[in-house]
Amino acid sequence: MDVFASSDILISDTSSLIYEYLITGKPIIRVNTEDEQNLHNMPSEMTIFGKSDVLDPGNLDLIIDKINLNLNEQPYKHVYEKMLSDCFYFNDGASTKRAIDFISSIN
Numbered sequence: 603m604d605v606f607a608s609s610d611i612l613i614s615d616t617s618s619l620i621y622e623y624l625i626t627g628k629p630i631i632r633v634n635t636e637d638e639q640n641l642h643n644m645p646s647e648m649t650i651f652g653k654s655d656v657l658d659p660g661n662l663d664l665i666i667d668k669i670n671l672n673l674n675e676q677p678y679k680h681v682y683e684k685m686l687s688d689c690f691y692f693n694d695g696a697s698t699k700r701a702i703d704f705i706s707s708i709n
Contacts, residue, residue: 611673613657613665620650624686627679629672631665633657647688653681 612623613631620630632654655668655678671677
């Protein structure tokens with residue numbers, strides 16, 4: 603989480619790290635990989651596919667343009683906010699209290 607907080611942008615293959623990074627509200631650029639056909643199919647509201655800029659490893663010449671666009675204009679900001687709420691049920695800062703209340707209720 604410290605690295606997330608200190609970063610400006612995430613460039614990643616398709617891993618669970620992308621979904622954890624949604625918490626920051628910062629831009630994400632996904633890198634295409636050859637293994638994408640073997641990935642778990644997610645519901646459309648919970649997948650990053652089609653909701654971020656994508657880099658093709660064979661054509662990295664566009665990386666600076668994509669980084670600048672995402673840092674300056676953040677074209678997917680509202681999409682990431684919606685994905686965050688769709689992927690994580692409670693994102694309101696009260697998770698610890700809910701956990702304490704639950705543990706207390708079973709004692």
